Amino acid sequence: xxxxxxxxxxxxxxxxxSVLVIGQRNPMYSVLLLIASFGALSGLYIQLDAPFVxxxxxxxxxxxxxxxxxxxxxxxxxxxxxxAEWDRTHPLxxxxxxxxxxxxxxxxxxxxxxxxxxxxxxxxxxxxxxxxATTGSVTELGRSLFTRHTxxxxxxxxxxxVAMIGATVLARREDQ
Amino acid sequence: MDFxxxxxxxxxxxxxxxxxxxxxxxSAILVLAExxxxxxxxxxxxxxxxxxxxxxxxxxxxxxxxxxEELRPKGADKWLFTLAPVLAIVTAFVAFATxxxxxxxxxxxxxxxxxxxxxxxxxxxxxxxxxxxxxxVYGIVLAGWSSNSKYALFGGLRASAQMISYELAYAxxxxxxxxxxxxxxxxxVVDRQQGYWDLFGVLPVPKWYVFxxxxxxxxxxxxxxxxxxxxxxxxxxxEQELVAGFNTEYSSVRFAMFPQAEYINMVTMSAVATDLFLxxxxxxxxxxxxxxxxxxxxxxLILFAYIWVRWTxxxxxxxxxxxxxxxWLFPAAVLNLIVTAALVLYFNA
Numbered sequence: 037x038x039x040x041x042x043x044x045x046x047x048x049x050x051x052x053x054s055v056l057v058i059g060q061r062n063p064m065y066s067v068l069l070l071i072a073s074f075g076a077l078s079g080l081y082i083q084l085d086a087p088f089v090x091x092x093x094x095x096x097x098x099x100x101x102x103x104x105x106x107x108x109x110x111x112x113x114x115x116x117x118x119x120a121e122w123d124r125t126h127p128l129x130x131x132x133x134x135x136x137x138x139x140x141x142x143x144x145x146x147x148x149x150x151x152x153x154x155x156x157x158x159x160x161x162x163x164x165x166x167x168x169a170t171t172g173s174v175t176e177l178g179r180s181l182f183t184r185h186t187x188x189x190x191x192x193x194x195x196x197x198v199a200m201i202g203a204t205v206l207a208r209r210e211d212q
Numbered sequence: 213m214d215f216x217x218x219x220x221x222x223x224x225x226x227x228x229x230x231x232x233x234x235x236x237x238x239s240a241i242l243v244l245a246e247x248x249x250x251x252x253x254x255x256x257x258x259x260x261x262x263x264x265x266x267x268x269x270x271x272x273x274x275x276x277x278x279x280x281e282e283l284r285p286k287g288a289d290k291w292l293f294t295l296a297p298v299l300a301i302v303t304a305f306v307a308f309a310t311x312x313x314x315x316x317x318x319x320x321x322x323x324x325x326x327x328x329x330x331x332x333x334x335x336x337x338x339x340x341x342x343x344x345x346x347x348x349v350y351g352i353v354l355a356g357w358s359s360n361s362k363y364a365l366f367g368g369l370r371a372s373a374q375m376i377s378y379e380l381a382y383a384x385x386x387x388x389x390x391x392x393x394x395x396x397x398x399x400x401v402v403d404r405q406q407g408y409w410d411l412f413g414v415l416p417v418p419k420w421y422v423f424x425x426x427x428x429x430x431x432x433x434x435x436x437x438x439x440x441x442x443x444x445x446x447x448x449x450x451e452q453e454l455v456a457g458f459n460t461e462y463s464s465v466r467f468a469m470f471p472q473a474e475y476i477n478m479v480t481m482s483a484v485a486t487d488l489f490l491x492x493x494x495x496x497x498x499x500x501x502x503x504x505x506x507x508x509x510x511x512x513l514i515l516f517a518y519i520w521v522r523w524t525x526x527x528x529x530x531x532x533x534x535x536x537x538x539x540w541l542f543p544a545a546v547l548n549l550i551v552t553a554a555l556v557l558y559f560n561a
Contacts, residue, residue, distance in 0.1 A: 064289075064292070064357060068350075068354075071350070087334065087336045088336050088396075091336050091340055091343050094346075094347070095342060098343075098346075099343055099346030099379070103346075103353070103372050104372075106350075106353055107369065107372040107373060110357050110368060110372070174336070
């Protein structure tokens with residue numbers, strides 16, 4: 037029973053904080069709420085008997101990446117965002133973009149509904165799986181990461197590299 | 213009535229109580245020690261008026277801070293300005309939760325089964341300490357941002373940049389020890405360091421990882437000083453450039469929380485260094501159940517070195533800090549890790 041309560045508490049914080057991230061006008065608050073959401077996710081990982089993943093979540097996302105986010109927000113001293121200030125020429129306000137975005141959002145909702153429908157077959161979300169303890173072990177995790185999932189691991193690192201190059205290209209000033 | 217089933221939870225409660233208060237007392241002692249040692253190094257007396265030899269100085273300090281007016285700048289962010297010092301001190305306390313500080317005790321025969329000294333023994337203990345410490349930077353960064361002051365903002369900016377740069381070297385030096393011990397639990401790492409090597413058959417050398425990892429220890433200590441924002445890496449509060457840095461706008465108890473968090477972080481950093489590199493509570497002469505005395509001695513020595521360095525080495529320049537962190541310390545830590553990994557594989561095969 038305490039596990040169920042803890043699950044719903046963490047889940048509520050994670051979902052609530054994530055929703056509030058989008059709702060904030062002040063980017064500083066968005067960053068902080070995102071950290072809260074990561075913290076709640078890490079609590080859920082602990083409940084799944086995966087303490088290593090939980091701690092890695094805190095170290096990598098909450099501890100390193102979000103500090104970088106915060107650094108950028110502070111460095112730019114970003115003002116409060118105001119939707120009214122967005123003019124019609126903003127690239128995200130083009131009719132084509134909006135149409136595509138709506139389509140994709142609809143697709144996502146359908147997929148989520150289908151996934152949730154399947155979930156009742158898998159049993160309650162909190163129920164402990166017998167192999168959960170082994171997936172939490174650091175040795176097992178490392179072994180499977182560098183043997184069975186080597187390709188996915190390397191492909192992800194290339195993906196991150198591509199994203200980094202893409203960001204640099206996008207951020208480059210045109211007049212140079 | 214039978215109290216036996218309640219003894220164990222009560223003992224854990226007592227352990228939390230002792231650790232919590234020990235950290236508060238340690239920060240008070242450090243305030244005094246810092247000023248006394250600073251006085252000695254600068255050839256003056258240091259505090260000597262309050263109590264015998266100035267021993268009551270920390271209490272005078274905290275009383276003064278308690279009675280000061282609590283100010284908040286007009287343009288400050290109300291919520292974050294209040295949250296920041298709390299965040300700093302809470303993470304400082306929580307980080308100590310998985311640090312073991314002694315073998316075990318049965319509380320003078322009160323418990324059937326002996327209880328381990330330390331609040332919690334998690335099998336990823338090293339990483340938990342690292343994770344919680346890395347969250348501590350938010351207290352400083354938020355304090356800098358929410359103050360709505362240019363000096364404080366720059367202090368916060370520097371804190372975040374410095375933390376990211378030195379966390380890498382810090383974690384990499386930890387990883388080398390973890391490889392040697394083959395465990396992420398701090399208690400197991402300490403237990404692997406039990407016993408002696410007989411050097412040349414006569415000289416007993418304790419099996420501490422500092423002898424196997426001298427560079428790792430050096431990197432850990434340097435990165436640790438930078439992580440706790442102590443001189444010569446105290447850029448978030450560099451006085452000659454930033455007034456008082458991130459805590460410029462704070463006063464009274466809210467201000468007091470920042471130095472206290474810093475002192476508690478120093479204690480945690482030293483305690484983890486003791487557990488990882490200096491054999492924890494293992495040492496000669498004392499019986500194992502009094503090992504915590506060795507632990508206190510070792511932590512005290514590292515803390516003394518902390519203060520010693522602060523009043524001996526001048527503050528670096530900010531660009532020197534970044535150059536040193538990225539071009540020297542981090543590559544050195546990676547090299548240390550690779551060599552350690554190769555040697556561990558070679559000797560285990």
